[in-house]
Amino acid sequence: MSIANVLFVDDEVPFVETMTKRLTRRDLEIIPAHSGDEALKRLKEHPGIEVIILDVKMPGMDGIETLREVKRQFPLVEVIMLTGHATVESAIEGMKIGAFDYLMKPSEIEILVAKVTEAAAKKRQHEEKIMQARLKAITTRRA
Amino acid sequence: MALDIIINRLFPERLTRDKYYRSLIRNMVLTIIIVSMVPMILVSSTLYLQFRHSYQEKVDDHLRELVQKHKQNIDNYLQERLTDIRLMTARYGYERLKEEDLLQQNLDLLKEEYEKAFVDLGVVDGHGHQKAYVGPFKLADAYYGDADWFKDASQKDYVISDVFLGLRGLPHFIVAVRSEAAGRPWILRATIDFVAFNALVQNIRIGETGFAYILNRQGKLQTTPFTQTSPPGVIDTSAPQELWKRMPSEGNDVQVFLRRDKTGQDYIYAEASLKNGDWLLVYQQRASDAFVDLNRSFAITTLIMALGAAAVIIMALVLSRRMVMRIAMADEEKHLMDEKVVETGKLASIGELASGVAHEINNPVAIMVEEAGWMGDLLEEEEFQDSKYIDELRRSLAQIKTQGKRCKEITRKLLSFARKTSLSVQDIQVNEMIEEIVGISAQRAKYGMVEITTRLQEGLPFVRVSLSELQQVILNLINNALDAMEKKGGKLTLSTCSKDGFVVVEVADTGAGIPAANLRRIFDPFFTTKAVGKGTGLGLSICYGIIENMGGRIEVQSTVDVGTAISVYIPSVGSEPENAPNEKNQDA
Structure with missing residues (x-):
């Protein structure tokens, strides 16, 4: 049983490959993607994705735009921003839109795993609450 | 050039050394000087020339009138003396005038009338023997046959002689009238007192150097010039011929002209003919004396011009100094501003470059670090645990990680520096x-x-x-x-x-x-x-x-x-x- 289902989005193919290997080794289920568009496609294909690790700086649709789109289509999926340059602004921007947290690249793998675990837990908690709310609604209706 | 020296003294060296400021200074100074001086010079020299012209005319007219008046006076004087003698000749005749009593009576009458104009009277026969004489000298039997005036008188009806010393050894001149008695010519002659006549001319004096004299045809002085203040020999020896040459052709005209003597002194001359052209009345005055007012006004004008010019030059220098200093300051400020803009621009572009480099480096470094991490992960596998190089490999990977972090730190610094160029x-x-x-x-x-x-x-x-x-x-x-x-x-x-x-x-x-x-x-x-x-x-x-x-x-x-x-x-x-x-x- 993996810790979480993670979509890893970065335009640097070797980086994605290595990270996939390393994170898989740490019991994360990794689905790689190399652009914002691809990320959205993968999200549709795999409804089980809980956390997205998203690079801020990408050609084409950049991290912030992708984040916006993800939050619109899949509001419950948690996003961790991975920023290459230390622009606090873009990270803060991401947080405002609804990212779970941000990390600087390259970061310690353990920290990353910890963050993903937190995010997944939060997501599950959210889902739990929603589930309960629905159940409650159904039960009250029946009553 | 004097201007350059002044500019060097007056302006800071950094300005005078610069070609641009130097020509700016010079152009400014010269423009101001020329623009203000040219009208000043034109106006004052025009005024001065006009003034000089009218002043000279005034002096000329004055002298002309003066000489004209004296010429008439002298001519009248001589004419009157002559008329007196002619009247006497006609009235009394040879026979009666031979009587010295009558002659004495007439002389007394004349003296009474004209004070000391007449010195003596004499009756001379056709051969030149003086037949009768009254006067202070003992010339009763004098012989005039060889005298110039006698020779003249035998040809003309009357004669006014040049001044000469004659028998008495004193300067005098003679008025003689010829008449005929019983077919034989005789002459009544009168001596005119030189002193009285001389005074007529000598009294013409203007300024310090203006005086008059009379010349005869031979260029001899007929009056003693007033030489009290003028140095002896003031009358040029070459002058008489020239003066005669210039003599006015018309009898009543007065000629006024300037002439330079041998010593280089300019004199103004006014001359008129006397005695039907036998004599020349000459008035001469040193030009500097005659035009003393003119020269004074010229000196004042020049002084004012010089002061004005000095003021203009000083003003031009001060003004252009102030202007050029201000321009230089503005230039410097502009230059500084330009440099500052360039500097800021340079810094900004360096920042951009740094940020680009940092970005590009960051990704590969991240990959390298992750790869090393992956290798570290793999080293944990059991199959590698027995390898004798396992520790060396771990150390090597740790080193890669450390250096990766160092790179990260460098790019972070570069980025934070670059980002803050705003x-x-x-x-x-x-x-x-x-x-x-x-x-x-x-x-x-x-x-x-x-x-x-x-x-x-x-x-x-x-x-x-x-x-x-x-x-x-x-x-x-x-x-x-x-x-x-x-x-x-x-x-x-x-x-x-x-x-x-x-x-x-x-x-x-x-x-x-x-x-x-x-x-x-x-x-x-x-x-x-x-x-x-x-x-x-x-x-x-x-x-x-x-x-x-x-x-x-x-x-x-x-x-x-x-x-x-x-x-x-x-x-x-x-x-x-x-x-x-x-x-x-x-x-x-």
Whole structure:
């Protein structure tokens, strides 16, 4: 049983490959993607994705735009921003839109795993609450 | 050229050495001088020439009238004397006039009438023997047969002789009238008193050098010129011929002209003919004397012109000095501004470049670090545990990780430096900024054998300034300090403290120090002691401008061969409420 289902989005193919290997080794289920568009496609294909690790700086649709789109289509999926340059602004921007947290690249793998675990837990908690709310609604209706 | 020397004296050397300012100064000075002097010269010389012309005419007219009047006087005088004698001749005849009593009676009458005009009377027969004589001299039987006047008189009805000494040895002249008695000619002659006649002419005197005399055809003086004040020989020996040549053709005309004598002195002459052209009445006066008023007004005009010209020249110099100084100052400011813009632009483009490089480097480094991490992960597998190189491999991977982190740190610094090229004002923690800059300068310091130490006071208040500007200032000061220690190495101490509402950053080096003579000039733009091409001389002046704009100040302390400490005072945030009561207390 993996810790979480993670979509890893970065335009640097070797980086994605290595990270996939390393994170898989740490019991994360990794689905790689190399652009914002691809990320959205993968999200549709795999409804089980809980956390997205998203690079801020990408050609084409950049991290912030992708984040916006993800939050619109899949509001419950948690996003961790991975920023290459230390622009606090873009990270803060991401947080405002609804990212779970941000990390600087390259970061310690353990920290990353910890963050993903937190995010997944939060997501599950959210889902739990929603589930309960629905159940409650159904039960009250029946009553 | 004299103007160049004056300009060199009057203007600062940096202006006169510059070709552009030099020609600017010269053009300005010359334009002002020409524009103001030309009308002045034209107007005053026109006025002067007009005045001179009319004044000369006035003098001419005056002299002409004077000479004309005297000519008539003298002519009348002679005419009257002649008429007297002719009347006597006609009235009494030869026989009666031979009687000396009658002659004496007539002489007395004439003397009574004309005071001392007549000296004596004599009756001379056709051969020149004096038949009767009355007068103060004993000339009763004098013989005049050889005298010039007698020869003339035998041909003409009457004669007025030139002045001569004659038998009596005194200057006199004779009026003689010829008549005939019983077919034989006889002559009544009268001697005219020279002194009385002379006075007629001698009295014509104007100014100091103006006098008159009479010349005969031979150029001999007929009157004694008034020579009391004029030096002897004042009458040019070459003059008479020329004067006669110039004699007016018409009997009544007066000729006025200027003539230069042998000594180079200019004289004004006025002449008129007398005695039907036998004599010449000459009036002469030194030109300088005749035109004394004119010369005085010329001198005054010249003096005023000279003073005016001097004033114009001084004004031109002062005015253009002021103007050129102002232009130079404006140019300098513009230059400085240009440099500043260029500097800022340069810094901004360096920032952009740095940010680009940092980005590009960051990704590969991240991949390398992750790959190393992956290798580390794999090394944990059991199959590798027995390898004898396992520790070496782990160490190597750790090293890759460490160096990766170092790269990350460098790119982070580059990025944070580059990102802050915006001029937006923000609250800044000075200590952080200094540590950042020290990080950037560390490499250079290491090569220069300089040890950088920081003594940063904890809990400094924020300063509200543009970060990039402050960075620029501190970086500049550090670079200067490193330059100062370039040769020998040394210690660079960066310290911060809070003082009287200012955050003070002190950059102290143990370098060569600044000589006292240069200390005043280090903030001057373009002042540099570095080799040509090495320094623009702008760094400190830009720093100064930046800090000044922030409302702070820069203080310098330097001792030659010991080192330099530059303190930058930046007003801290919230210093105003702190400061205000202090000031009030001081005022009270």
